[in-house]
Amino acid sequence: MPASERVPEVGLSATAAPELTLLTEGELTVRGQVRDASNAVLYCEVAHEGRTAACVYKPVAGERPLWDFPDGNLARREVAAYLVSEATGWGLVPPTVLRDGPYGEGMVQLWIEAAGAGGADGPDGAGDAGDAGADEAAEAPEAAGPALLALTEDDEPAPGWKAVAEAEVGEGRTALLVHADDDRLRRLAVLDAVINNADRKGGHLLPAPGGRLYGIDHGVTFHTEDKLRTLLWGWAGEPLPPEAVAVLGSLATALAGDLGARLEPLLTAAEIAALRARVARLLETGVHPGPGGDWPSIPWPPV
Structure with a gap:
């Protein structure tokens, strides 16, 4: 993607800027494929100017x-989720860019090694930004992160x-x-x-070393209809904290x-309007939303 066509940055932390440059400008070499x-x-x-990263x-x-x-594609939604996350100041999504690669335009996101993963070994390691390892976590939801589920x-x-919820x-x-x-x-x-x-599955939660928590896999987001499906319903109906x-x-x-x-x-005009409406609704109600409608409230598989 020519530099003039790249998605502009907004509200980005100072520490994210070098990583975004690396992800955007660096030479991309495929090393493997994430399973499952x-x-x-x-x-x-x-790799870019002596720096490398997974x-x-x-x-x-x-x-x-x-x-x-x-409308659109999943890669653009992932980048949009990153921009919104950065605008909150919470830094919940790993640095993510839209760029050309060996197989055409796509989303490129910094690899996060999950705490306790025992080292990042590529697609066979535990600390990835995809669905790898979900089969191992299926019998123990808490495997998605220490003391999270x-x-x-x-x-x-x-x-x-x-x-x-109750689970069979x-x-x-x-x-x-x-x-x-957990805050x-x-x-x-x-x-x-x-x-x-x-x-929002359990396998999409990545607790990183140092106590930081990331969320990954945001391709199915920003729909104009209410499609919130998550394992984080525990605060449903409770007042939003002052920070939020x-x-x-x-x-x-x-x-x-x-923003x-x-x-x-990245998004259609209708999706951006719906995004603004959701923020306004959260401010108006002042509470965490709860499950509703005919859309399943829990993702499947949950991990």
Whole structure:
């Protein structure tokens, strides 16, 4: 993609700028393919002016068409999710750009090694930005991240945990699916409500070394209809924390200005209008949204 056509940056942290330059300008070399992803997800190395990094490349050509997302492509939605995340100041999405690669235009995102992954070994490692390893996590939701998700046989969540839903665990038994009452997860729940994330699975949560938490895989976002589907329903109906209210107010201002303009190459006018409406609704109600309508509220598979 010529430099003049690249998606402009907005509200980006100073620490993200060098990584974005590396991802955008660097030479992209495919090293492998991430297993078990629903679309083409390639594990790559990017190199620029002596710097190298691992990254994920999702070419548009490798996307499977979706019946309910007829406009645009998934790669552009992933970049839009990154821009919105950066505008919140929370930095919940790894640095993400739209660029040309070996298989055409696609999304390129910095590879995040999950805490406790034991080292990043490419697509066979645990710290990827795709769906790899979801099969291993299926029997233990907490494997998606230390102390983030769990199943309990108790009727009520223990202190420090939030109830999501009852889950069938085989042989006619059920267990309570819970997530941590964690400020990092709560911020991610607010972001998901803003971008209308239709696929917040446990495997899309990446706790990084140092205590930071990232969310990944944001291709099915920004729909004009309500499609929020997540494992982070624990705060549904509760008042938004003051921090979130302040962030949403700033986000509304940004969407009326630079951020809204920079989303135009990525989303349709109707999707941007719906995004602004969701932010306004969250500010008006002042509470975390809850499940509703005919759309399934829990992603499948949940991990």
